[in-house]
Amino acid sequence: MVLTDEVSRFVRATGPEHTDVQAEMAAFADEHDFPNIGPESGAVLRLLARLTDAETVFEFGSGFGYSASWFLRGGAERVILTEFDADELDQGRKFMADAGLADRCVFEGGDAMETIERYDGPFDVVLVDHQKERYADAFRAVRDKLAPGGVVAADNIMRGPIDFDALLAAVEGDDGSHSDADADADAGAAALDAANEQTRGIAAYLDAVRADDAFETTVLPVGSGLAVSTKVD
Ligand SMILES: C[S@@+](CC[C@H](N)C(=O)[O-])C[C@H]1O[C@@H](n2cnc3c(N)ncnc32)[C@H](O)[C@@H]1O
Numbered sequence: 346m347v348l349t350d351e352v353s354r355f356v357r358a359t360g361p362e363h364t365d366v367q368a369e370m371a372a373f374a375d376e377h378d379f380p381n382i383g384p385e386s387g388a389v390l391r392l393l394a395r396l397t398d399a400e401t402v403f404e405f406g407s408g409f410g411y412s413a414s415w416f417l418r419g420g421a422e423r424v425i426l427t428e429f430d431a432d433e434l435d436q437g438r439k440f441m442a443d444a445g446l447a448d449r450c451v452f453e454g455g456d457a458m459e460t461i462e463r464y465d466g467p468f469d470v471v472l473v474d475h476q477k478e479r480y481a482d483a484f485r486a487v488r489d490k491l492a493p494g495g496v497v498a499a500d501n502i503m504r505g506p507i508d509f510d511a512l513l514a515a516v517e518g519d520d521g522s523h524s525d526a527d528a529d530a531d532a533g534a535a536a537l538d539a540a541n542e543q544t545r546g547i548a549a550y551l552d553a554v555r556a557d558d559a560f561e562t563t564v565l566p567v568g569s570g571l572a573v574s575t576k577v578d
Contacts, residue, residue: 386568394419406475410437466490503570
């Protein structure tokens, strides 16, 4: 467990309430056991849109629009939603129409990694929330398309279909701060080798954003864990 239940409950209780349509989306997610980003991280997406005064947001993996709805609440003028499940995208169209937000949404079916090639940006915020093993490729695809001061947020950094203990061993093994740094690095690498592909995908993503001098990255332990990387160069 990364966050105690009490901390999660505190963040939730002090955060924004769902709108009526977001409450419907959340109920739909519960009913279908669908992993949306959740209200704690949703509130962070709202904040990112607000702080960047976002004109355009691009999402990798939108489901039926729950995360997009938070960007729109933060004032984003336009959100590009990508989703390769046509039924989910249709459901997203319905929810956004009900909320009166459809005219600020662009719905893109198909593989998000192909969709991104048709957009030049600039993007103010990008959400990476699709296949974990493709996160690093998604970052490489958008890094030059972000506006100065733009932000990339990636979900499931600490929770989800990943092995948190293996990730922790890997990142601590990389930081070289312990007395036996080589042994730590070996243990971290072994833990990652034994972990699933999604965990290795998250580790590769963290390596990519943290190694990029044009970005400042911090991980926020809200929801499933969000890595937030701001373009500073
Ligand atoms: C974790 S859910 C995203 C939920 C959404 N961001 C939210 O919080 O409401 C991941 C979604 O990404 C979609 N997906 C995964 N890989 C994709 C890809 N390469 N292109 C488009 N959609 C993808 C899945 O079908 C799924 O609906």
